[in-house]
Amino acid sequence: MKCIYCGSEESKVIDSRAVEETNAIKRRRECIKCGKRFNTYEKVEVVPMLVVKNDGTRQAFSIDKIKAGIMRACEKRPVSMQEIDTLVNEIERKVYNTMQEEISSKKIGEFVMDGLKQLDEVSYVRFASVYKQFKDISTFYDFLLSYEQSARPKTKRKSKTQK
Amino acid sequence: MKCIYCGSEESKVIDSRAVEETNAIKRRRECIKCGKRFNTYEKVEVVPMLVVKNDGTRQAFSIDKIKAGIMRACEKRPVSMQEIDTLVNEIERKVYNTMQEEISSKKIGEFVMDGLKQLDEVSYVRFASVYKQFKDISTFYDFLLSYEQSARPKTKRKSKTQK
DNA sequence: TAGTTTAACACAATATTTTGTGCTTTGCAA
């Protein structure tokens, strides 16, 4: 394990403890060369499950990835971790209920979009821009316009309702 | 290390190799109970440095976080990993050149925005929506309008230049 | 500011991992 301070390849473990909550092993290491200390974490590699993408290919499914995507979309937004966890659990349940051994990525995307739309509209737009792969700025406009016309026909553009 | 298949706490290492590229140790483990195998990765904990936020508080700085933020903004965009790495290196260099022992988060945000603006405009808008904490949908409009008026005065809204 | 929780630190006996070498399998590309 390379030392982050001096770059030396040599370091040794001076303490090692299990972190139950995150299923990890935390190690405290000391660089042989410069003597500085740092921590490392050992974690399980993400497990593969099957998601069928639009082009027919299969890919690993992980609820953590879904959660990460949602958390990104909600970054600095007034959405609590608890709300996210609730949504993630709901999605996981929906996924397992729907699926035999596979589920389409389209379906998963819809679950997430549906949930986010209820939770926070900025997060919803952000997620859509990634999920639907907006190609340029005009796609943002188009999406915003059609969203406001369909889902929130009475919203005034300039209103800033959230503090 | 808990087995991801049967949940048992007992597993043993059957192989262990360094992964030079990512500065990690990859271990192959076998569950004592069910005998199934899985991989784990040990990585260095992110290192703390000092960033001064707008409200005056100090926070850990990590170039990895910057990179992660950029990668999020570039998700599913035609921006190569190499381009991102170049930008990240440039930012890291700028940060270290600017800084005594601290740097303002504003400054870092500007470095990133400057770089992304050159690289990809959709990524740029996404990053801005997080960095500048867009409050609602109208903020998107306002930002897009002022961006197009200042940076790209001749761009037509409906043009879809990228494939 | 006292009380509490978490991280760092130390140490030693025991047990496990590391590492070189090399063969096999699988996935991907030519």
Place this chain on the structure above:
DNA sequence: TTGCAAAGCACAAAATATTGTGTTAAACTA
């Protein structure tokens, strides 16, 4: 379909990590 690269597999000798116990320092909260 052939060939290469990466991952999995195996083994054994040597080296290192693990884990209980306990102390101290730091951060957080009531």
